Amino acid sequence: MTTVAELPAGFADKVLSAQSTFRSVMDAMARPGSVQRIAADAGTPAAMMRGTAAIALTLFDHDTPIWLDSRMSETSDVAKWLKFHTSAPVIADSSISSFALIGSPRELPALDRFAFGSNEYPDRSTTLILQIDSLTQGPALELRGPGIDGTAILQAAIQPHDLFERLAINVALFPRGIDVVLVHDDAIVAIPRTTRLVARGG
Amino acid sequence: MNAPTYNFAYLDEQTKRMIRRAILKAIAIPGYQVPFASREMPMPYGWGTGGVQVTAAILGPEDVLKVIDQGSDDTTNAISIRKFFGKTAGVATTTATADATVIQTRHRIPEAALHGGQVLVYQVPIPEPLRFLEPRETETRRMHALGEYGLMHVKLYEDIARFGHIATSYAYPVKVNARYVMDPSPTPKFDNPKMDNCAALQLFGAGREKRIYAIPPHTSVVSLDFEDHPFTRYRFDAPCALCGAGDSYLDEIVTDDKGGRMFVCSDTDYCESRQSAGHRGSESAAPHKERAHG
Amino acid sequence: MYVAVKGGERAIENAHRLLAHERRGDRDVPEVSLSQISEQLSLGVDRVMTEGSLYDRELAALAIKQARGDMIEAIFLVRAFRATLPRFGTTEPVDTGAMQVRRRISSTFKDIPGGQILGPTFDYTHRLLDPQLAEGFSPETLETSEASLAATPRVTDILGRDGLIEPSPAADAEAPVGDLTREPLSFPADRDLRLQNLARADEGFLLALGYSSQRGYGRNHPFAGEIRFGEVEIEFMAEDVGFAVPIGAIAMTECQMVNQFKGSATEAPCFTRGYGLAFGQSERKTMSMALVDRTLRARELGEEVIAPAQDEEFVMSHSDNVQATGFVEHLKLPHYVDFQSELGLLRKLRKEFTEATESAPMQEAAE
Numbered sequence: 009m010t011t012v013a014e015l016p017a018g019f020a021d022k023v024l025s026a027q028s029t030f031r032s033v034m035d036a037m038a039r040p041g042s043v044q045r046i047a048a049d050a051g052t053p054a055a056m057m058r059g060t061a062a063i064a065l066t067l068f069d070h071d072t073p074i075w076l077d078s079r080m081s082e083t084s085d086v087a088k089w090l091k092f093h094t095s096a097p098v099i100a101d102s103s104i105s106s107f108a109l110i111g112s113p114r115e116l117p118a119l120d121r122f123a124f125g126s127n128e129y130p131d132r133s134t135t136l137i138l139q140i141d142s143l144t145q146g147p148a149l150e151l152r153g154p155g156i157d158g159t160a161i162l163q164a165a166i167q168p169h170d171l172f173e174r175l176a177i178n179v180a181l182f183p184r185g186i187d188v189v190l191v192h193d194d195a196i197v198a199i200p201r202t203t204r205l206v207a208r209g210g
Numbered sequence: 211m212n213a214p215t216y217n218f219a220y221l222d223e224q225t226k227r228m229i230r231r232a233i234l235k236a237i238a239i240p241g242y243q244v245p246f247a248s249r250e251m252p253m254p255y256g257w258g259t260g261g262v263q264v265t266a267a268i269l270g271p272e273d274v275l276k277v278i279d280q281g282s283d284d285t286t287n288a289i290s291i292r293k294f295f296g297k298t299a300g301v302a303t304t305t306a307t308a309d310a311t312v313i314q315t316r317h318r319i320p321e322a323a324l325h326g327g328q329v330l331v332y333q334v335p336i337p338e339p340l341r342f343l344e345p346r347e348t349e350t351r352r353m354h355a356l357g358e359y360g361l362m363h364v365k366l367y368e369d370i371a372r373f374g375h376i377a378t379s380y381a382y383p384v385k386v387n388a389r390y391v392m393d394p395s396p397t398p399k400f401d402n403p404k405m406d407n408c409a410a411l412q413l414f415g416a417g418r419e420k421r422i423y424a425i426p427p428h429t430s431v432v433s434l435d436f437e438d439h440p441f442t443r444y445r446f447d448a449p450c451a452l453c454g455a456g457d458s459y460l461d462e463i464v465t466d467d468k469g470g471r472m473f474v475c476s477d478t479d480y481c482e483s484r485q486s487a488g489h490r491g492s493e494s495a496a497p498h499k500e501r502a503h504g
Numbered sequence: 505m506y507v508a509v510k511g512g513e514r515a516i517e518n519a520h521r522l523l524a525h526e527r528r529g530d531r532d533v534p535e536v537s538l539s540q541i542s543e544q545l546s547l548g549v550d551r552v553m554t555e556g557s558l559y560d561r562e563l564a565a566l567a568i569k570q571a572r573g574d575m576i577e578a579i580f581l582v583r584a585f586r587a588t589l590p591r592f593g594t595t596e597p598v599d600t601g602a603m604q605v606r607r608r609i610s611s612t613f614k615d616i617p618g619g620q621i622l623g624p625t626f627d628y629t630h631r632l633l634d635p636q637l638a639e640g641f642s643p644e645t646l647e648t649s650e651a652s653l654a655a656t657p658r659v660t661d662i663l664g665r666d667g668l669i670e671p672s673p674a675a676d677a678e679a680p681v682g683d684l685t686r687e688p689l690s691f692p693a694d695r696d697l698r699l700q701n702l703a704r705a706d707e708g709f710l711l712a713l714g715y716s717s718q719r720g721y722g723r724n725h726p727f728a729g730e731i732r733f734g735e736v737e738i739e740f741m742a743e744d745v746g747f748a749v750p751i752g753a754i755a756m757t758e759c760q761m762v763n764q765f766k767g768s769a770t771e772a773p774c775f776t777r778g779y780g781l782a783f784g785q786s787e788r789k790t791m792s793m794a795l796v797d798r799t800l801r802a803r804e805l806g807e808e809v810i811a812p813a814q815d816e817e818f819v820m821s822h823s824d825n826v827q828a829t830g831f832v833e834h835l836k837l838p839h840y841v842d843f844q845s846e847l848g849l850l851r852k853l854r855k856e857f858t859e860a861t862e863s864a865p866m867q868e869a870a871e
Contacts, residue, residue, distance in 0.1 A: 023218045027270040030230045034268065037237045038411045038426045067234075069227050071687075106231075127355035129690075131235040131244045154240050154387050155426035157409075183355075183389065187238045200238035202387065202426075216588060225587075245688030250587040254580070255830025257837060280841045286512045287837055293513075317841045335834065346817055348691050373853050379845035398845035418827050420688050444848045461840050462847065476841055 016051025079111030241386030259417025550784025556582025618656030
């Protein structure tokens with residue numbers, strides 16, 4: 009049995025680390041495609057990247073059911089760490105989760121397994137947090153939408169490779185939909201439901 | 211006795227988390243009013259509790275805060291809110307629009323164009339643009355869900371039939387990102403065009419009505435109108451009596467009881483900056499006086 | 505030459521100093537103490553605790569003193585403090601059937617097990633101003649005796665035994681307790697949230713709504729099944745020890761109204777319930793609350809919603825006096841900017857009107 013002392017630590021300064029992490033996430037969401045850094049340092053369970061851990065410590069609590077993919081739930085480390093630091097319930101039913109943590113994005117389940125919200129309450133949707141291999145290297149993606157002045161170029165190792173094709177359901181679903189935060193190490197990029205892929209580069 | 215102790219920026223961390231989640235959803239769904247469990251704040255509902263909660267949830271020690279009410283840093287409510295954050299968060303405050311990273315406002319958008327490093331936080335009394343046409347939340351929520359805004363157009367059209375003009379001069383409804391009809395808060399319609407394609411993030415907090423909504427940077431914001439009755443801005447046709455500005459929204463000052471009036475910029479920082487740069491109006495004091503505060 | 509208005513900061517500081525001065529009043533008069541307020545203005549303290557949603561007599565007394573006796577201001581002070589308190593959890597439901605009763609009356613039965621207990625009440629006082637009190641008056645010292653151990657079962661439980669009144673919905677121990685101070689409210693709202701809203705609601709607002717229902721705006725024929733006031737024990741489930749631990753006792757008032765019966769082809773007719781609960785001795789509040797709780801059950805009981813007291817969105821959106829006073833009083837804040845916008849529009853419309861009416865006679869002449 010893991011004791012509390014064996015769990016990786018949370019934020020050293022809960023208040024200010026949560027604030028600075030939130031501002032990075034807010035800036036990411038307000039400027040889709042832009043790479044934001046998370047400065048706050050926190051201990052992380054093995055399956056979790058630093059950015060993911062900081063987001064969890066900043067936004068999760070007992071009001072946010074969390075769904076973990078197979079990679080995140082390979083051992084009970086992530087669930088224990090989440091429960092201890094955030095009190096967030098880890099649930100098996102992804103369709104009622106507030107956040108879903110995806111450690112192996114290639115195996116991302118079909119998006120309709122998550123919550124899209126309703127037309128009356130489109131905010132009652134799942135936010136996907138996807139850990140990927142790079143947010144600086146990879147094919148270029150040209151993005152457009154609210155928060156973007158003209159177009160934005162994102163160079164990233166997007167996984168699953170058809171993520172943007174899958175996210176195209178956001179067009180028809182709107183205002184319902186899925187918001188995504190891509191994480192690599194301490195870097196994050198947000199793809200809210202209003203962001204559209206206009207072109208793929210080399 | 212239970213002596214009170216307060217957290218950084220007053221709100222407890224659980225409350226900040228809840229508000230922060232609401233802000234993220236608001237940005238992801240531009241113009242949609244996200245319900246949130248607004249807390250009881252140590253200032254009255256209707257006096258900026260929504261804006262204060264949004265500001266408290268985003269503010270960090272590195273921020274520079276500006277608070278305006280009616281465009282002015284010196285109105286009593288602006289002073290009161292600025293002092294509140296000075297006391298509870300110890301953040302730097304400023305009256306200079308360009309220097310601020312977070313600007314909380316009631317009823318105005320600054321005249322100077324905002325930049326990408328800024329967040330504009332609006333205090334909102336009634337976030338629902340359809341509320342005066344349909345008082346029931348259950349009904350207005352359905353209309354937003356369906357994007358069914360005929361009622362609003364009927365209202366605007368009735369104005370034209372009755373007065374020859376759209377008789378809404380402030381809190382003039384807009385459509386955000388071609389989907390949600392949104393209340394811009396009771397800003398004069400003069401300010402509406404500033405919301406469109408704005409470089410800064412705009413966040414709206416309604417405390418009593420428990421709603422947060424947002425306009426991401428560079429998002430389309432269109433004032434509702436008709437082809438034959440296009441939206442027009444209004445400002446009193448005169449230069450500012452202090453700085454001579456011909457492009458700013460003006461306060462009307464009653465100078466005597468014989469019909470005397472003068473018109474001066476409502477945005478005090480804009481006016482003072484222009485005066486510092488040597489601009490003069492018909493009533494300006496010369497030489498320009500130092501600012502009374504820092 | 506004109507200099508823009510400055511010095512708001514000084515004005516605020518001076519206003520606060522003046523307020524402190526006025527609050528103290530004539531310095532030759534002794535200052536009122538918190539214990540004087542909590543002991544001698546105890547019903548005021550009860551109201552501030554109830555609508556402030558925080559059981560703390562000393563803080564409520566402080567709020568009343570600080571608010572110069574303005575009850576809504578005092579409630580506001582308590583609410584703002586309450587919002588900053590950490591939550592440890594939720595107590596076990598209080599058992600009002602086990603209340604140490606100080607007052608208990610039923611208007612439905614002449615005698616009931618445990619008896620009718622008049623207790624401390626204004627009810628049969630003649631409302632004659634008492635000059636004795638003006639001069640400083642020490643009431644006689646009362647004799648005390650052992651508290652009666654006789655059970656005081658609730659009248660609604662007695663009716664319930666024969667199925668004459670609808671059963672109280674069984675509490676689901678696993679279901680989370682709704683809390684409108686922690687989650688945004690949406691409509692339709694369940695009864696737990698409605699009752700929470702009513703418990704915090706302005707007494708005057710509920711009184712008027714309850715009264716309106718008695719006068720026919722959503723009538724439902726109430727009888728005061730029972731009103732009881734006394735001490736109840738508060739228990740808290742301690743996870744570590746695995747059972748509920750008593751953490752103290754608080755004074756509460758409960759009112760159970762017995763209302764117009766319902767029934768159907770498949771269901772035998774029975775009375776329906778309206779429920780009121782408040783901190784301290786708050787009879788008017790709990791009675792009004794019980795009336796409005798019942799009128800708000802119209803939808804659930806298949807009654808036509810025709811009166812304000814039956815309309816949950818109307819009632820719940822306007823019952824909170826801290827919200828209401830804030831928004832009414834915000835009209836004191838500057839509105840120069842929007843007023844200026846309205847002035848501009850109005851001047852334009854008037855100008856067009858004048859031009860139109862001036863040119864009209866000429867047109868007629870030309871025709």
